Amino acid sequence: MSEGFNNPFTPVVGKVPLYMAGRETIIDDVDTALRGNGNDPAIISLLVGARGTGKTALLSHFADTAESVGWVTARVTCLSGMLDDILVRARRGASHLVDTQSHRKVKSLGLKDLATVELEDSKPELTNWRAQVEDILEALAEHETGLLITVDEVTPNVKEMTTLVAACQHFLDEGKKVALIIAGLPYGVTSLLSGESTPFLRRTARFELEPLNDYEVEEALIRTMADGGKKFAPDALAAAVEAVYGFPFMLQLVGYRAWRIAGGASTVDLDCVTGAVDIARKELEQRVYDAVWFELSDADKAFLAAMAEGSGPVRQAELAGRLGKASGHVSRYKKRLLQQGVIKERSRGVLEFCLPGFREYFAERIAEERDL
Ligand SMILES: Nc1ncnc2c1ncn2[C@@H]1O[C@H](COP(=O)(O)OP(=O)(O)OP(=O)(O)O)[C@@H](O)[C@H]1O
Ligand SMILES: [Mg+2]
Structure with a gap:
């Protein structure tokens, strides 16, 4: 009987589900990295997936795991001001270990009783962002813990991402305990990888959140x-x-x-x-x-409208005919839409919609738009 039970499902954006379907490999790799000595590649990870595939839920899961094994976490969204946000959250998370306001480091910590913390005075100094985070990392290192930064919804236009990635690279090179997990839609991540941070991020773990299997x-x-x-x-x-x-x-x-x-x-x-x-x-x-829908360009919509003309999967060559465009155009927009997670390639050169019911939704919206 279900009396006395609450609804166990979580149709809420970003909510960690009660039971996480699939995703075993990624969870295993990242959890292992967070429990390890910092040498696992997944200590810097990229999560890539279409809307609603579970990026934010996974970020929360990893941050929860990290906290449960003692890490301090800073969970932020990729927006201008995110570096400040990271600092504020890291300080807040570390406040039980280090007196971050007065720039004093923890000298000793009673294992059982945090009230026995003794502080060592050091002069506050003007420092840049990297140095400020470094201070926190050093203080955390005294307690054999580190900082996990999660960045959600990565977008190409936020310059602070470059600073963050470069700083994390330095921290890791210096043997500091830091982890960085970045999540975004495929085109956001692709733009990030084509920017200044490319060489470092290319070496990191990248996880594609594919559709779940039926089982x-x-x-x-x-x-x-x-x-x-x-x-x-x-x-x-x-x-x-x-x-x-x-x-x-x-x-x-x-x-x-x-x-x-x-x-x-x-x-x-x-x-x-x-x-x-x-x-x-x-x-x-x-x-x-x-x-x-709001993320689609006019050319994306024309491409999808041509796809929606038939009832099932469609060959790329046929699409070129329907659109009256060269194969280069079709390849370019195919790539864009694959990256946005709207379509998938069922077999070589055969495309279909990949979100449930999106074809019908799209057909209605495009008809409304044409009637305007
Ligand atoms: N592996 C999973 N198994 C079951 N439910 C999941 C799983 N991953 C995510 N969910 C659920 O799916 C919904 C969407 O998850 P989430 O908000 O994390 O997606 P997202 O990829 O961040 O979407 P968006 O791109 O819109 O931000 C949430 O209700 C979440 O609880
Ligand atoms: Mg999300």
Whole structure:
């Protein structure tokens, strides 16, 4: 029975799900790096994925892991002012170990009792950002801990990224305990890699957040639903997996709605899932696809409109014909849209939409736009 249980699904942007579907390799690599001695490549990581694939949730997961093993964390978004933000958060996180306001370092720390901290005076001095972070790292090193910086939604236009990456490179070269995990949409990360920070970032671990496999979705749905005191009927589970289409946000939306519609029943049947999918689709459109739509250029839209003319996957050569463009144009926009996670290449030269229900959503939006 589900009485006394709360809805276990988390259709909330950036929320760490109760059960993380798939992503084992990346979690294993990064968690290992955070627990290790700083020599694992994943100590600097790039997470790349389309909207709603779980970038922010993974960043939060890693920051939580890091904190649980003693790291101080600074979780920021890639916006102008982010370096200040990192400093403020790092200081706040480290305040129980170091008196960051008066620039005094911790001299000794009673293991059981933080109140026994003794402080060593040193003169406050004007320093640049790197030196200020260095002070924090040195103070943390006395307690054999370090600083994890997570940067979400990397965009090409924030110059401070270059400073951050360069500083982290120096910190690592100097043997300091620092970790950096950057997440972004594919084009954001690609732009970052083509900038000044390229050589260093190319050496780091890069993880692509691909769509989840059906068996991963199935397992996550079953386990999460069980935590909410319910189980799926077999046909309901199959319908839910199909509707999710490997998309983490949709997994949470469908699960959340199905749990609610089932009410006091302990089994979620096909009717519940059918109703849940209808609502989930609309929510997905408002919360994710509208953002994807606004990121499309006119030429992207023309490309997708040509793709949407047929009913299924389409060959690149055929698209060139539909668009009346040369193959170079098709290749260029194919690359852009692959990078935005809107389409995928099913086999060489054969393209299809890759977000669940996006074709239908797109067709409606483009028709509205043409009617204006
Ligand atoms: N591996 C996963 N298994 C199950 N649910 C997940 C998984 N990853 C993320 N989610 C869920 O999917 C939703 C979207 O996750 P998140 O906000 O992290 O995506 P995102 O990639 O950061 O999206 P955006 O590009 O819009 O910022 C959240 O509700 C989260 O709980
Ligand atoms: Mg996000």
